[in-house]
Amino acid sequence: MNQRIQKILIISLFAIVFIMFVGYSAFSSKMEIKGIARANTSWNVAIESIAVNEAMTKGRGSNISTVIENGGLIASFQSSLLYPGDIITYDVTVANKGIIDAKLDDIVFEQRNIGDEAKEENLSGEQLVINPIIYHYSGISKDEVLLADHKTTFQVTVQYNPDVDKTPLPEQMKSTSTIILSYIQNTNE
Amino acid sequence: MDKNNNQNKKIILGGLIALVFLLAVGFAAFGSQLTIKGTARVSTAWDVHISSVIPYEFVGSAQDVAHEIGEGGLSAVLETDLKAPGDSVTYDITVVNQGSLPAKLSDIKFHQTQAQEVADQKGYKPSITYSYKGIDTVSDDTKTKLKPGEEVTFQVTVTFTKDFDTTKYTEAQIENELELILTYNQDVE
Numbered sequence: 001m002n003q004r005i006q007k008i009l010i011i012s013l014f015a016i017v018f019i020m021f022v023g024y025s026a027f028s029s030k031m032e033i034k035g036i037a038r039a040n041t042s043w044n045v046a047i048e049s050i051a052v053n054e055a056m057t058k059g060r061g062s063n064i065s066t067v068i069e070n071g072g073l074i075a076s077f078q079s080s081l082l083y084p085g086d087i088i089t090y091d092v093t094v095a096n097k098g099i100i101d102a103k104l105d106d107i108v109f110e111q112r113n114i115g116d117e118a119k120e121e122n123l124s125g126e127q128l129v130i131n132p133i134i135y136h137y138s139g140i141s142k143d144e145v146l147l148a149d150h151k152t153t154f155q156v157t158v159q160y161n162p163d164v165d166k167t168p169l170p171e172q173m174k175s176t177s178t179i180i181l182s183y184i185q186n187t188n189e
Numbered sequence: 190m191d192k193n194n195n196q197n198k199k200i201i202l203g204g205l206i207a208l209v210f211l212l213a214v215g216f217a218a219f220g221s222q223l224t225i226k227g228t229a230r231v232s233t234a235w236d237v238h239i240s241s242v243i244p245y246e247f248v249g250s251a252q253d254v255a256h257e258i259g260e261g262g263l264s265a266v267l268e269t270d271l272k273a274p275g276d277s278v279t280y281d282i283t284v285v286n287q288g289s290l291p292a293k294l295s296d297i298k299f300h301q302t303q304a305q306e307v308a309d310q311k312g313y314k315p316s317i318t319y320s321y322k323g324i325d326t327v328s329d330d331t332k333t334k335l336k337p338g339e340e341v342t343f344q345v346t347v348t349f350t351k352d353f354d355t356t357k358y359t360e361a362q363i364e365n366e367l368e369l370i371l372t373y374n375q376d377v378e
Contacts, residue, residue: 027235027374027375028235028373028375029237029238029263029372029373030263030370030371030373031237031238031262031263031372032264032265032368032369032370033265033266033282033367033369034264034267034368034369035269035319035345035347035367035369036267036365036366037268037269037270037271037317037319037347037365037366038269038270038271038317038363038364039271039349039355039364040271040272041271041272041274041349041355099250099273100274100355187274
């Protein structure tokens with residue numbers, strides 16, 4: 001009998017402990033909040049076109065070719081100038097086809113003459129090297145902002161130096177020019 | 190003579206019975222028994238859960254793709270698209286105590302995948318960051334404790350880092366995942 005009572009007591013105690021345990025566990029909640037975020041952004045600033053601006057072209061020079069390559073990162077032109085004063089002007093259009101505003105961070109402009117130098121004698125009799133071909137750009141400046149989905153057009157001019165008509169010139173003259181535009185993301189700072 | 194007496198007794202008895210019956214009916218017809226019942230129940234239900242998730246503040250081109258509460262209100266999912274640096278979305282998340290026991294926020298676990306990358310790689314800059322406000326484990330108000338019937342609304346914000354250079358980000362920086370776990374226990378104080 002005692003054993004029986006003991007058994008009942010033990011089982012009851014177990015039951016009570018179990019109920020208390022379940023009850024205690026039930027009085028607690030864990031809530032989990034999950035998030036996923038994606039940056040679906042795109043950057044696309046490139047040269048869209050290069051073409052002769054007839055209105056700003058003078059003389060008997062002519063365009064030989066214009067090329068856009070490397071996904072719009074490089075544009076090239078070749079010109080032929082015949083007489084001092086000849087000017088050929090190119091319209092170059094840069095387009096921002098991404099969704100992020102861009103800013104022109106830097107402009108690097110270089111010119112290099114190829115072949116024999118052209119020289120001119122000054123009043124003192126010194127021989128000075130002159131540029132028979134002059135490159136020039138306009139319509140664009142550092143820190144300009146190019147908004148997303150917008151374009152900008154600037155001019156590049158190549159001119160036969162009008163001041164060389166009295167100078168003995170080499171038979172052939174070549175000159176190359178490079179303009180490098182560096183665009184960065186505009187952060188509105 | 191005896192026969193008459195018996196008959197009289199029967200009549201009187203019948204009459205009395207009828208009278209009692211009439212009286213009973215009349216009493217019943219002229220009275221109403223009013224019964225008032227009451228039921229009292231002691232409930233120790235524990236019910237703390239997420240009741241709502243609402244995206245309410247959008248900056249830039251940010252988009253809420255999806256926001257859902259899981260079954261039982263013990264989980265929620267936020268899915269967001271960000272297009273440009275500076276974009277952000279803020280979500281209002283409400284936790285309610287619909288049980289009969291006071292609850293206390295005992296633990297907050299906050300983890301995001303890009304934060305781990307920052308910790309692992311020196312110089313790494315996260316493109317997307319999550320943050321939260323409006324709940325903690327130390328306040329004496331609803332930021333920490335919820336009495337039965339009370340609720341708390343806190344905010345989770347996801348942001349595309351404003352000065353992030355999108356021309357250089359890596360594949361790992363395209364996404365960021367959030368895990369925010371809130372643990373509520375019974376407040377026994």
